[in-house]
Amino acid sequence: MDRRDFLLSTAATTLAALSTRVLAQGAPAGDTTPALNAAFDQVFNLQIDSSPESATALGLDKGPRAAMKAKLDDNSLAAVQDNLALTRRSLAILDAFKDQPLTDKDQLNLACIRYSQERDLIAPEKYDLASIARPYRIFQQGGAYFELPDFLNSSHPIATKEDCDAYLARLEALATVLDNDSAVQKAYAARGVLAPGWSLDLTLGQMRALRGQPAAGCSMTTSLAERAAKAGIAGDWAAQASKIIADKVYPALDRQIALIEQLKPTTLAGDGVWRLPKGDALYADALALGTTTTMTPEEVHQMGLDQVRDISAQLDAILKANGLTQGSVGARLTALNKRPDQLYPDSAEGRAALIKSLNDDYLRVKALLPRAFANPSNAPLEIRAVPVEIQDGASNGYYRRAALDGSRPAIYFINLKDVGDWPKYGLPSLTYHEGSPGHHLQISTMQEAGALPILRRVGGYSAYSEGWALYAEQLADELGAYRTPLDRAGYLQSFLFRAARLVVDTGIHAKRWSREQATQYMVDITGFAQPRSQREVERYCTQPGQACSYKVGHAAWTRARAKAQATLGTKFDLKAFHEVLKDGAMPLTILEARIEARTKAAMKG
Numbered sequence: 001m002d003r004r005d006f007l008l009s010t011a012a013t014t015l016a017a018l019s020t021r022v023l024a025q026g027a028p029a030g031d032t033t034p035a036l037n038a039a040f041d042q043v044f045n046l047q048i049d050s051s052p053e054s055a056t057a058l059g060l061d062k063g064p065r066a067a068m069k070a071k072l073d074d075n076s077l078a079a080v081q082d083n084l085a086l087t088r089r090s091l092a093i094l095d096a097f098k099d100q101p102l103t104d105k106d107q108l109n110l111a112c113i114r115y116s117q118e119r120d121l122i123a124p125e126k127y128d129l130a131s132i133a134r135p136y137r138i139f140q141q142g143g144a145y146f147e148l149p150d151f152l153n154s155s156h157p158i159a160t161k162e163d164c165d166a167y168l169a170r171l172e173a174l175a176t177v178l179d180n181d182s183a184v185q186k187a188y189a190a191r192g193v194l195a196p197g198w199s200l201d202l203t204l205g206q207m208r209a210l211r212g213q214p215a216a217g218c219s220m221t222t223s224l225a226e227r228a229a230k231a232g233i234a235g236d237w238a239a240q241a242s243k244i245i246a247d248k249v250y251p252a253l254d255r256q257i258a259l260i261e262q263l264k265p266t267t268l269a270g271d272g273v274w275r276l277p278k279g280d281a282l283y284a285d286a287l288a289l290g291t292t293t294t295m296t297p298e299e300v301h302q303m304g305l306d307q308v309r310d311i312s313a314q315l316d317a318i319l320k321a322n323g324l325t326q327g328s329v330g331a332r333l334t335a336l337n338k339r340p341d342q343l344y345p346d347s348a349e350g351r352a353a354l355i356k357s358l359n360d361d362y363l364r365v366k367a368l369l370p371r372a373f374a375n376p377s378n379a380p381l382e383i384r385a386v387p388v389e390i391q392d393g394a395s396n397g398y399y400r401r402a403a404l405d406g407s408r409p410a411i412y413f414i415n416l417k418d419v420g421d422w423p424k425y426g427l428p429s430l431t432y433h434e435g436s437p438g439h440h441l442q443i444s445t446m447q448e449a450g451a452l453p454i455l456r457r458v459g460g461y462s463a464y465s466e467g468w469a470l471y472a473e474q475l476a477d478e479l480g481a482y483r484t485p486l487d488r489a490g491y492l493q494s495f496l497f498r499a500a501r502l503v504v505d506t507g508i509h510a511k512r513w514s515r516e517q518a519t520q521y522m523v524d525i526t527g528f529a530q531p532r533s534q535r536e537v538e539r540y541c542t543q544p545g546q547a548c549s550y551k552v553g554h555a556a557w558t559r560a561r562a563k564a565q566a567t568l569g570t571k572f573d574l575k576a577f578h579e580v581l582k583d584g585a586m587p588l589t590i591l592e593a594r595i596e597a598r599t600k601a602a603m604k605g
Contacts, residue, residue: 032103032105032106032109032451033097033100033102033103033106035097036097036100036102036106036109036110037453039093039094039096039097040109040113040453040454040455040456041453041454041455042093043090043093043094043113043117043455044453044454044455044458046086046089046090047086047090047455048060048065049065050073050074050082050083050086051073052068052069052071052072052073053072053073053151053155054073055068055069056068056069056151056155056156056157057151057155057401057403058403058404058458059403059404059405059406059407059408060404060405062405066162069156069162069163069166070165070166070169070170070173071169071170071173072148072170072173072174072177073177074180075144075177075180075181075184076180076183076184077180077183077184077187079130080124080128080129080130081124083120083124083130084121084124084125087117087120087121087124088121090117091114091117091118091121094110094113094114094117097110105451108583108586108590108594109452109453109456111586111590112456112459112584112585112586112587112590113453113455113456113459115292115587115590116455116459119289122285122289126278126281126285127278127282128191129188129193130184132282132285132286132289132544132545133286133289133290133543133544133545133546134542134543135193135273135276135282135544136185136188136193136194136195136199136542137181137184137185137188138181138182138185138195138203138256138260139195139199139200139203139542140195140199140202140203140206140392140538140542141394141395141539141542141543142542143181143185143203144174144177144178144180144181145178145181145203145206145207145210145253145256146203146206146390148170148174148177149210149219149220149387149389149390150387150390152167152170152171152220152223152224153219153220153223153387154400154408154411155400155408156170157407157408158224158227158228158231158233159231160231160233161233161234161235163233164224164228164233164235164237167224167241168224168237168240168241168244171220171241171244171245171248171249172244172248174248174249174252175248175249175251175252176252178249178252178253178255178256179252179255179256181256182252182255182256182259185259185260185263186259186263189263189266189267191277192268192276192277193276193277194263194266194267194268195267195542196267196270196271196515196541196542197264197267198515198538199538199541199542200260200263200264200267201264202392202538203260204257204260204261204264205392206389206390206392207253207256207257207260208257209389209392210253210389211250211253211254211257213389214242215242215243215245215246215250216238216242218241218242218245219387219389220241220245220249221238221241221242221245222238224237224238224241225237225238225241270512270514271508271513271514271515271518271541272508272509272510272512272513272541272544273286273509273544274509274510274512279509280510282544283297283509283510283544283545284296284297286509286544286545286546287300287506287509287544287545287548288545289545290462290463290544290545290546290547290548290549290552291462291463291545291548291549291552291553291588292461292463292464292587292588292589293463293552293588293589295552297506297509297510297511298506298510300502300505300506300548300552301502301503301506301507301510301511303502303551303552303555304499304500304501304502304503304504304506304551305503307495307499307502307551308496308499308500308503308525311492311495311496311499312329312496312525314492315329315333315489315492315493315496316329318485318486318488318489318492319332319333319336319489321485322485322486322489324336328524329496329525329527330523330524330525330526330527331524331527332527333489333493333526333527333528334523334527334529336423336425336486336489336527337420337423337527337528337529338420339423341424342423342424342425343419343420343423343424344419344422344424345419346418346419346420350419351385351416351419354414354416354419354422354427355383355384355385355414357424357427358383358412358414358427358430358431358435359383361427361428361431361432361435361481362381362383362431362435362436364481365431365432365435365436365437365476365479365481366436368476368479368480368481369436369437369441369479371479372437372475372478372479372574372575372578373437373441373575373578374575374576374578374579376436376437376441376445377440377441377444377445377448379402379406379409379410379440379444379447379448380402380409380410381409381410381411381412381435381436381440382409382410382411382412383411383412383414383431383435384411384412384413384414385413385414385415385416386413386414386415386416386417391415391416391417392417394413394415394535395415395535395536395539396414396415396421396532396535396536397412397413397414397415397430397433397434398412398413398434399411399412399413399434399435399438399439399440399443400412400413401443401447402444402447404447404454404457404458410440410443410444412431412434412435412439412440414430414434415535417531418529418531418532420529421528421529421531421532423490425484425486425487425489425490426490426493426494427490428476428481428482428483428487428490428491429473429476429482429487429490429491429493429494430494432472432473432475432476432481432491433469433470433472433473433494434469436472437472437475437476438468438469438472438473439465439468439469441472441581442465442468442469442472442581442585443460443465445581445582446460446581446582446584446585449582449583449584451582452582452583452584456584456585457584459584459585460585461549461585461586461587461588462546462549462553463549463552463553463556463587463588464553464585464586464587464588464591465553465585466549466550466553466554467549467550467551467552467553467554467555467556467557467588468553468557468581469550470494470495470498470550470551470553470554470557471554471557471558471561473491473494473495474491474495474554474558476491477491493526493527493528495551495554496525496526497522497526497528498550498551498554499551500521500522500525500526501536501540501547501548501550501551502547502548502551502552503521503525504518504521504522504537504540504547505540505544505545505547505548506548507521508537508540508541508544509544509545515534515537515538515541518537518540518541519533519534519537522536522537552588553588556588556591556592557591559592560591560592560595560596561577561595563595563596563599564577564595564596564598564599567599567603568599568602568603571602571603573602576598576602577595577598579598580594580595580598
């Protein structure tokens with residue numbers, strides 16, 4: 001969000017006022033207001049009722065919403081304005097409580113929910129886009145072609161015949177959704193909003209890989225057929241699915257491929273969003289959205305440079321102590337990445353062994369959690385490889401939350417396109433980031449916090465959650481989860497990687513670095529392999545600001561804890577500190593004020 005924009009000013013003013021006037025009162029206490037909770041539920045229902053995919057992802061496509069299981073979200077050009085109208089309606093509902101006396105807990109919930117709604121206004125009102133964090137409709141990590149096959153496989157449940165019929169209905173709807181994406185991207189391109197040429201090349205490659213599968217052997221066909229057979233659901237589901245794919249989905253995909261081929265020569269030169277209309281303002285907005293702060297690109301860039309220097313010095317000491325003395329820190333990490341003892345075989349067996357190691361690390365740290373958390377969540381977690389058909393453009397690792405009703409577990413995905421991207425010493429920190437005590441623990445704790453309005457149990461902020469996940473890597477170190485000095489070097493390399501992101505993201509979008517320049521910087525500084533580094537940089541190019549959320553958020557978490565420890569001294573209790581997770585995700589401004597409030601309450605107690 002633009003720091004000069006009126007909407008952000010309103011949100012920032014609201015947050016600042018709440019931080020000083022209400023959040024300083026102490027930890028959550030007192031009853032909530034039934035009318036306000038009803039308003040929160042009304043806003044949530046408005047949002048879910050407009051998003052069948054969200055209803056399925058959260059396990060809410062049941063009962064009165066059962067018909068939603070057969071539908072996909074409206075992604076047409078008109079939907080941008082429809083969603084804007086819905087956001088305005090939601091804010092109008094919340095406006096009724098602006099001047100009412102509310103409890104501390106109510107004030108926290110209202111502040112967070114209003115903040116989320118107000119930031120949702122920025123993209124459609126200011127840029128006539130669906131998103132500023134993902135401004136391109138079709139790119140190497142975005143669009144129905146990329147997202148929906150995986151959604152159908154990992155989110156759409158197959159337990160009954162009705163589920164299978166709904167899956168087929170969604171396959172039919174996929175053709176319309178693909179055509180809508182094409183129409184929107186054509187309209188965006190006419191305004192100069194089109195992904196860089198290399199992104200469109202990656203996109204075309206993935207589209208062709210999907211299109212190149214025979215309809216009968218397509219992952220969308222086999223997913224339905226295999227899961228139906230496993231559930232004992234009679235019917236020739238493969239034949240029905242393959243006919244829809246061949247007759248409807250593939251022709252729509254062909255039209256989309258032809259459009260992207262036609263549009264590609266028209267894309268503007270450069271790799272950052274500065275190349276777009278209002279590009280500098282868009283990046284400022286996206287940076288504020290990603291960090292929930294008012295930091296400028298220059299401030300973020302300098303923060304990255306400072307942290308790169310400090311973390312590199314820590315790594316230097318560990319590497320020297322382990323016999324790695326020649327060259328820069330990045331060069332020594334590069335050499336370590338290639339050592340045979342650090343690599344799994346590039347084979348099916350090697351990939352299986354790698355996944356097993358991740359599960360072993362997850363179980364190891366899970367056993368340590370009671371030392372730092374009171375009754376930590378025991379929600380199940382699956383660890384899977386990214387589907388092969390999207391691995392070329394997919395992120396290196398990511399987390400997908402579980403359904404609210406537990407009908408689908410959380411999943412931690414790792415991209416195994418090249419096992420050389422994953423030296424053994426760096427894997428534990430990844431698991432502690434994506435699994436526990438990182439995303440999985442934080443999000444499961446939030447989803448299980450029944451006292452929170454459902455809007456807050458399913459909402460989130462990248463700076464909060466990614467900052468927590470980095471803090472979790474640090475906490476794992478405190479718990480002794482890293483077994484060797486090299487494992488610990490992997491953890492510090494993870495931090496170095498996130499610090500380099502601050503430099504690279506702002507470099508690309510504010511300083512007009514090229515993709516190649518940014519990739520080389522990442523390789524030189526972090527020692528990560530060139531293909532892995534390039535995939536990361538390509539994500540930053542097309543999703544501005546989000547990469548900065550990690551280290552900015554981590555700084556807020558560590559700063560808040562250090563302040564609490566300094567204030568409480570011997571009264572500081574780590575388990576009590578971590579209870580703030582049960583207050584739900586919140587912008588960093590509120591987070592630090594909330595922890596201060598808890599600290600004051602602990603002092604009095």
